[in-house]
Amino acid sequence: MIKLQAISKYYGPVAAIKDINLHIQKGEFAFLVGPSGAGKSTIMRLLYREELPTTGNVYVGRIDVSRIRKSEIPHLRRRMGIVFQDFKLLSKQSCFDNVAYVIRALGMSPSEVEKRVLMALKVVGLLDKRKSTPEELSGGEQQRVGIARAIVNGPPLLIADEPTGNLDPETSSDIMTLLDQINQRGITVLVSTHDKIIVNQMRKRVIYLDGGKIVSDMYDGTYDFE
Ligand code: ADP
Numbered sequence: 450m451i452k453l454q455a456i457s458k459y460y461g462p463v464a465a466i467k468d469i470n471l472h473i474q475k476g477e478f479a480f481l482v483g484p485s486g487a488g489k490s491t492i493m494r495l496l497y498r499e500e501l502p503t504t505g506n507v508y509v510g511r512i513d514v515s516r517i518r519k520s521e522i523p524h525l526r527r528r529m530g531i532v533f534q535d536f537k538l539l540s541k542q543s544c545f546d547n548v549a550y551v552i553r554a555l556g557m558s559p560s561e562v563e564k565r566v567l568m569a570l571k572v573v574g575l576l577d578k579r580k581s582t583p584e585e586l587s588g589g590e591q592q593r594v595g596i597a598r599a600i601v602n603g604p605p606l607l608i609a610d611e612p613t614g615n616l617d618p619e620t621s622s623d624i625m626t627l628l629d630q631i632n633q634r635g636i637t638v639l640v641s642t643h644d645k646i647i648v649n650q651m652r653k654r655v656i657y658l659d660g661g662k663i664v665s666d667m668y669d670g671t672y673d674f675e
Pocket of ligand 1: 460463464465483484485486487488489490491492
């Protein structure tokens, strides 16, 4: 589902990523962990083509992300749901509209939009809040809306960059449980985080990054470094 081949990314003279190879299979749940500045966000941004690698190839499914034209980026992003630390919701719009926005833009019929949005809000446990705006919700609920938006189009891959960075420990744990449930529906999930407690609770694949390099990669792993 994800393949990074000999990826390096330089910002001027600074190497954010140094010659990384990584393969994540369809259906996996993997954590990308490591200290601040390790290169986690850079990898995420390479996957959704917010950045281009300096060298190497990035594949998402069969898409060669580093080679596609700009006009093909929307097609790539329809193949993946993206969850952000700061949620990136439209604060004045209802939860329903926040989730519907993506698929309305695809020209789907109103009845199909409604069906899919209600299903996505049901998965994240927020059907009863569909008319509320993000401003009326807790941080954890806002992140659930972000997750509903990410899955509404039925993507095969979900990537989440520090999804619990703004949440308290208990809420963070609930959000990870939700991501795990989404993975059990067959969606490949990649989560970047520096939250050791959560990673150690979940016992998933743990890819540890430091200084732009993969230092360890363990299945049923823990996060004990630093
Ligand atoms: P993490 O997500 O693990 O905290 P990042 O991927 O954000 O790490 O950053 C990795 C390295 O690349 C850091 O040294 C950071 O300062 C540098 N970096 C990231 N983005 C940029 C940028 N847009 N311009 C210059 N340097 C950057």
